[in-house]
Amino acid sequence: MDKMLKLAIVIGVIILLLVIVIYEFLKIRKTIKIANRIDKFTLKVPGKNEPTIGDDLNRNVNSLISKISNILSKSTYFTKKANKYDRYSAIKKNPNYKYDVYSIKILISILVFMVYTITSVLNKNFEFPIGLIFLVLGYFATDIYLEILNQIRIKNIEGYLLKAIIIMNNAFKSGLNISNALDVVITDLDGPVRDEFMLIKKDLSSGIDISEAFNRFYKRVKLDDAQYISSSLSILNVTGGNITFIFSNIEEALTNKKKLKDELKAMTASSMLVYRVLTFMPFILIFIILMLNKDYFNPLFNNILGIFAIILALILYTIYILVIRKILKVEV
Structure with missing residues (x-):
């Protein structure tokens, strides 16, 4: 249980850091693009227009993404798969952006896998299945990030x-x-x-x-x-x-x-508040119990009946979420 908890915390922290890195990277790209547009209308002082490290890094990353995108665009399989990102291409005003999304996904998944591999090898506890989990998480992290941005935009x-x-x-x-x-x-x-x-x-x-x-x-x-x-x-x-x-x-x-x-x-504001509180309450209670006694839930993982109880609790919790959301959702 101790090992699983530590692994879950590490995975959660890595995903959070990954989302932050993606957000900061895209923000830097946007800032540099704006700066480059403004730069066309500004007077240049001789000797003061050398590219910064950030410019070089951004240019190299964009170049790598473009090369991968060009390779992917020649594949019929990836062309069909990339069509679901067409809406982002329209927003970015770049018809090839849908391929850029796949390129970013591939690069992030490889980066996450490499980070896990290096750290686990140094700690002498490398496990390939866990590495595959990190690879998959890194691959879909971009989708989650883009979907969050898209929902905010909509x-x-x-x-x-x-x-x-x-x-x-x-x-x-x-x-x-x-x-x-x-x-x-x-x-x-x-x-x-x-x-x-x-x-x-x-x-x-x-x-x-x-x-x-x-x-x-x-x-x-x-x-x-x-x-x-x-x-x-x-x-x-x-x-x-x-x-x-x-x-x-x-x-x-x-x-x-x-x-x-x-x-x-x-009219439904108070009900929504109760729903949100009850949604997060189990996780808060589990966290508090683990802080007080980290071995409290060990018996559940040591026998079939305990595992069955966990699965049943998760099913009931999911049903609760779906039913309450259906009740509170009123179509206009």
Whole structure:
């Protein structure tokens, strides 16, 4: 039990450090890209433009990622697998970013495996199955990180989508066309919603009709509100009508939906608090018990009945989480 607990703590710490390293690495890349863009418009002082260690490191890492991506892009298997990362390619405005994701996953998994191998060999306790576990964890760490970022991004878009529709509706009422209305949204708003509306305008500039442009927007963000907008515009294309009237109806529907969601959120706030407390309570109690007596749970792992009790507890806990979430989740 002692060994398993230490291993679990080590794995948890390594995963946490890995997520932090990925986050800091991407933040550094973004900072360097911004600095390079600004650098084009600044006066250069002779002798003061030597690349820093960070620039060299970033360039070498990007070069390695690009080389791996080029190799992966020639494989039919990886091309099919990489299609699930297309939404990130659209966001990053780089068609090859989906291959870059796979390259980063491969590099991180190898790095994690090497770190475990080196440390375990130095401590003379290397175990290959555990090394494989670290390899798999490193491989999927990027997916977890990207999914967390994507969920944060979608929440941001959901929060500002109604505001964007209101701006477009007011623009239509002022006599502006669809392109100018999108320009107003892009100018007035910032963040992920601005990026999405820039993609919508790019689609319209390519000759795609407005309903298909918003349908692509829905496929990227998977929001019910975006689907409602896309469906309304599709009906407009088929039946004809006034786009100002359609956007007024969309604005009214989304406003009423937001009010209802806010009311439901206020009504279920106390229940959600209880649910979250009860969700984390078992882990807190286990941690406290282990701090007081680290051998307390040993009997559970030393016989079949104890292992069965652990499995049963995990099943019941999972059922509890799923049932409570289903009860508290109210579709609007």
